[in-house]
Amino acid sequence: MAEEKTYPMTAEGLAKLQAELDDLIKNKRPAITSRIQEARAFGDLSENSEYQSAKDEQAFVEGRVIQLQQMIQFAEVIDTNSVSKSTLTLGKTVSFKEVPDGEEESYTIVGSAESDPMSGKISNDSPMGKALLNHKTGDTVEIPLPGNNSMTVKITRVGKAK
16 A cells, blocks of 8 residues: 655644635535536536536535545644754744845745745745755755755744744
8 A cells, every 4th residue: 555645734734724624515515516506407508607617616626625635634733842942843934044145034834735935834845945944043054946046045043933
């Protein structure tokens, strides 16, 4: 039997996935079922765009339900209190400046299931996340960029997620 993939994440990330799954099952599924029933009442399904649209949405929702169920089943919740406070691990926030004179930036390192770069949450699987993990305040880190380029940053702070 193949080994199942685990999904490292914070407790907050797991709670968000569970809430999304609950919403899909309790709200979205019944709403789509109602739309399909209404569209069927219009008659000929082969030329019924409302029916096709509802069926497409149903397929998307069912795919997302399966994906969320798997991620929740194989979630690996990371306890940030069980590791050194000064070491950057999943669930912690890192602040750094690009060397020599960049502005300070801060990101929280999270599992890929909960990454949201626009909200300052980057995946532990991203090039930046991989490069920064397990480093401490004061460390200088080389972060790979596209096109065989890189940038050097100095970590100014490691702390609990905001």
